[in-house]
Amino acid sequence: MADTGRSPAAGISFEGVSMTFAGVRAFEPVSLDVKPGAFVSIVGTSGCGKTTLLRIAAGLIAPSEGTVNLGGARPGMCFQDPRLLPWRNSLDNVTLPLELAGISPDERQDRGIEMLRMVGMGDAWNRMPVQLSGGMRMRVGLARALVERPPALLLDEPCSALDEITRETINELLADLWKELGMTVVLVTHSLAEAVYLGRQVVVMTGRPGRVVSVHGIHLPSRQPEVRTTVEFAQALQSIYRDMTLPRPPGGIAPSSLSKHAGAEP
Amino acid sequence: MKRVIHSLWPPLALVAVLLLAWETLVFALQIRSFLLPAPSAVLRALIDNADSLSRSLGLTTLAAVGGLAIAAIVGTVVGSIVASSRLLYRGAYPIATLLQMVPLVAIAPLLVIWFGYGVKSALASAAIVSVFPVIANTVDGLRSTDPNLRELFRLYGADRSTTWWKLALPWAVPNIVTGLRIASGLAVIGAIVGEFVSGYAGADAPLGVVVLSSLREARTDLVFAAVALGALVGFTLFGAVSALGWLLMRGRT
Numbered sequence: 001m002a003d004t005g006r007s008p009a010a011g012i013s014f015e016g017v018s019m020t021f022a023g024v025r026a027f028e029p030v031s032l033d034v035k036p037g038a039f040v041s042i043v044g045t046s047g048c049g050k051t052t053l054l055r056i057a058a059g060l061i062a063p064s065e066g067t068v069n070l071g072g073a074r075p076g077m078c079f080q081d082p083r084l085l086p087w088r089n090s091l092d093n094v095t096l097p098l099e100l101a102g103i104s105p106d107e108r109q110d111r112g113i114e115m116l117r118m119v120g121m122g123d124a125w126n127r128m129p130v131q132l133s134g135g136m137r138m139r140v141g142l143a144r145a146l147v148e149r150p151p152a153l154l155l156d157e158p159c160s161a162l163d164e165i166t167r168e169t170i171n172e173l174l175a176d177l178w179k180e181l182g183m184t185v186v187l188v189t190h191s192l193a194e195a196v197y198l199g200r201q202v203v204v205m206t207g208r209p210g211r212v213v214s215v216h217g218i219h220l221p222s223r224q225p226e227v228r229t230t231v232e233f234a235q236a237l238q239s240i241y242r243d244m245t246l247p248r249p250p251g252g253i254a255p256s257s258l259s260k261h262a263g264a265e266p
Numbered sequence: 267m268k269r270v271i272h273s274l275w276p277p278l279a280l281v282a283v284l285l286l287a288w289e290t291l292v293f294a295l296q297i298r299s300f301l302l303p304a305p306s307a308v309l310r311a312l313i314d315n316a317d318s319l320s321r322s323l324g325l326t327t328l329a330a331v332g333g334l335a336i337a338a339i340v341g342t343v344v345g346s347i348v349a350s351s352r353l354l355y356r357g358a359y360p361i362a363t364l365l366q367m368v369p370l371v372a373i374a375p376l377l378v379i380w381f382g383y384g385v386k387s388a389l390a391s392a393a394i395v396s397v398f399p400v401i402a403n404t405v406d407g408l409r410s411t412d413p414n415l416r417e418l419f420r421l422y423g424a425d426r427s428t429t430w431w432k433l434a435l436p437w438a439v440p441n442i443v444t445g446l447r448i449a450s451g452l453a454v455i456g457a458i459v460g461e462f463v464s465g466y467a468g469a470d471a472p473l474g475v476v477v478l479s480s481l482r483e484a485r486t487d488l489v490f491a492a493v494a495l496g497a498l499v500g501f502t503l504f505g506a507v508s509a510l511g512w513l514l515m516r517g518r519t
Contacts (some may be wrong), residue, residue: 058421059421060417060420060421062329074422074423077421079418081414083412083415083418085412085415085433085436086518087436087439087517087518089517096432097422099432100419100423100424100428101422101424128517128518130518130519201503213311230284231293238451254455
């Protein structure tokens with residue numbers, strides 16, 4: 001039977017994780033502690049290594065140094081391009097992880113339909129990817145990432161290819177899914193507004209070589225769309241922007257940036 | 267249906283015009299029938315010899331369809347094996363490129379030694395000529411899998427064989443169908459050439475033999491009739507492969 005409850009959330013701890021590609025340092029050692037059930041956004045300029053960091057967390061690539069600990073759980077992941085199989089309808093795309101895990105067809109179908117309903121695609125279960133808009137495809141991609149009820153969800157710029165309106169509806173969906181399912185979420189984005197609106201913490205990275213500059217706790221009066229016009233929201237944006245554009249300290253990394261901790265909001 | 271008619275009528279009209287011109291030219295210039303028969307004469311030869319020609323058609327169809335079926339199975343399997351290993355691919359690729367330069371039909375006489383006279387040699391000839399485009403396109407298709415999707419399968423812990431069945435093979439279907447389309451035309455050529463060297467005349471002469479024996483009797487109208495029937499086999503095979511491709515790729519685009 002499909003389980004409708006909340007997922008057990010997993011913490012993600014990065015310990016001295018660094019990456020070197022062909023002798024070139026992609027980013028300096030990063031230590032971050034994402035608490036179970038947290039919603040953390042990572043922002044940074046292009047090439048700062050934020051996507052690489054996420055792929056390391058997903059186990060898709062091994063770091064050059066350091067370790068990432070997810071408590072043995074496999075995270076769900078959603079990419080900028082939802083990566084749907086063009087020969088499968090929405091339902092069969094969503095149930096792919098269950099299929100690969102050897103779960104029975106009946107259970108797959110129940111859980112797939114339920115997940116599609118949660119992302120507002122219950123009626124479109126038999127549509128093929130070409131028949132879906134960009135936003136709908138992203139919903140299917142999210143449903144697939146969540147169908148195993150992973151304890152952590154990794155999002156790699158999920159909205160960057162979407163138009164403004166669609167992006168906003170997907171943001172609302174992400175906020176709702178997080179509230180409902182309770183998994184840990186790490187969102188990599190280059191939209192500061194998206195990072196601040198969704199994240200309870202925002203990790204700021206800068207590039208060449210990539211490193212974590214600061215971690216901001218985000219305290220907003222509400223999480224309604226209107227909050228984007230408040231002073232608090234603007235101030236949060238401003239301080240993150242300032243950190244992103246700080247002149248690089250002489251001699252490389254600021255020591256204080258290496259062991260910042262991002263904890264869950266109390 | 268409307269779209270089919272819309273795209274079919276211009277070529278059909280052109281064929282009708284060309285046939286009419288051919289007919290008129292033969293009639294006006296008094297060209298003798300053994301040099302170039304008029305389309306009406308070819309049609310008459312078809313009708314008058316309907317009985318024996320339909321048996322010939324059956325034999326050639328058997329050789330071409332059988333050859334294509336073998337090429338489809340062998341081509342997909344060999345293509346999969348070649349694509350599965352980088353080293354094998356690197357070894358096989360230059361050989362495959364060179365093999366394209368080999369006039370494969372030239373080995374048709376050899377087939378008689380291996381398979382004897384009759385339909386088996388024609389079938390083997392059809393298979394040999396049509397298998398290479400299937401192999402080449404299968405390899406291309408299997409090697410072109412979207413790396414992002416491969417990564418997705420890696421994320422979900424899929425092993426090699428699962429990834430092959432559920433990702434690489436469906437991904438390669440459009441390429442394999444393209445290979446089969448090319449192969450469907452080649453299979454008929456292979457079958458007829460095979461019949462040239464391995465067929466025997468008589469009541470059960472395949473189309474290739476009908477061409478040779480009619481030529482000897484200066485029955486050029488029968489030669490054209492046999493060629494027309496061979497073309498019919500080719501069109502039908504091509505259409506069948508295209509229909510299969512449409513079925514397999516429904517909903518993708």
